[in-house]
Amino acid sequence: MTAKKTAPLETSSTATLTAPVEDYLKAIYELETRQGNAATSDVADALEVAPASVTGMVRRLAAQGYLDHVPYHGVQLTEVGRRAALKTIRRHRILESYLSTMLDYAWDRVHDEAERLEHAASDELIERMAAALGHPTSDPHGAPIPTAEGTVTEPQRRTLADLPIGERARMLLVSDRDPELLRYLTEIGLHPGVDVTVLARAPFDGPITLRIGRTEAIVGTRLAEQVLVAHDLKPAR
Template identity: 40%
Template sequence: MQSTAAEDYVKAVYHHTEWQSEPITPSQLATRLGLANSTVTEMVKKLSAAGLVHHRPYGAIELTDAGRALAVRQVRRHRVVETWLVERHGYDWDEVHDEAEILEHALSDRLLDSIATSLGDPVRDPHGDPIPAADGTVTRPDAVLLASARVGHEGTVVRISDADPAMLRFLAEAGVALDAPLTVQGQKPYSGSISVATPTGQVDLGPDVAQAVWLSA
């Protein structure tokens, strides 16, 4: 079973556990994909029958080896395309996700590999997410979530979630970009905001942002 829908489902399952270990539930998957729970339940049954996921009723969803291989293939395609759009076509990092969602299903393996070669075989996309190698190898940087970083932690930004384009634009204006050095200066326990020093000055980041930025550990 290898349809566009199957590729999108296994990729969404992969994304959920890429930067944390808790497996995804059917309701979380439905939210991530913007679909009804009943639609996701039926598709998960098909994916399970095809040997792409493990799932028991009312339990979490986990990828099989075959499902992970398919997910990694799609993740590579998506992130190579995002990098290509930014580096060769002038897209901003907050504009590439939707374009890549379409193009990742349309490109042949030969063209994708050619694009990757022309880019110098990049190892991360514009948001810092690792680009799997052609053989499926994935190397993730050692990182700590900003929300979990202690006061005084110094590190460079290694990953920023691309789930919210408006947040990406805000962070770019605030000087929080890939490889930017940040120092956690203080935490405000009641508001949930975190004060950080950036190359352009000090900025307070809310809890949603703190859950979207990873620093070198």
């Protein structure tokens, strides 16, 4: 049998990573996705550890081939590091989806559970969960789930704060990190897949009035900046 297949994510080089290593690679991937680079100080902030311990871990990960130093810009994942990060992210997002869909967890409570389970669950368990869910492509917060082959399409970073007045858009995703924010979004009816229109925006980063379904809500700029939207609802030219 000579099946031509992309190597699955569980290659021997990424099979035995420790939980801290998985957390580092995931944090660096997320920083690169969000802001294009990962300064060591940002990695320290993201992981809530001292900058000095980041320096040590980064040196080890570079020596092991997971990342490269980029002068003046921090670190960058190598292809091996990227695949390892995507594997952990796939596990995390499938766990969140399973907790939400099968076990009725609210979307503000799945992240902490998934943070713990992502390091412990076997590959078989994760793939059985994915199959039971019908192989979902996004998690409860709208984030894309990388495939088992390690491909993922990251959405454009267009937020509710960028949306012109009067333009309708569809909510795509919100970060899973702030349970309080997620509960507030639930309160005003904002979830991935929901249509939203900016009705008014006060000057100088003032409050933004939204229409969500049949109701209106007023949100701050800080919230609007955290909600990603797709604006493909206008009729094609």
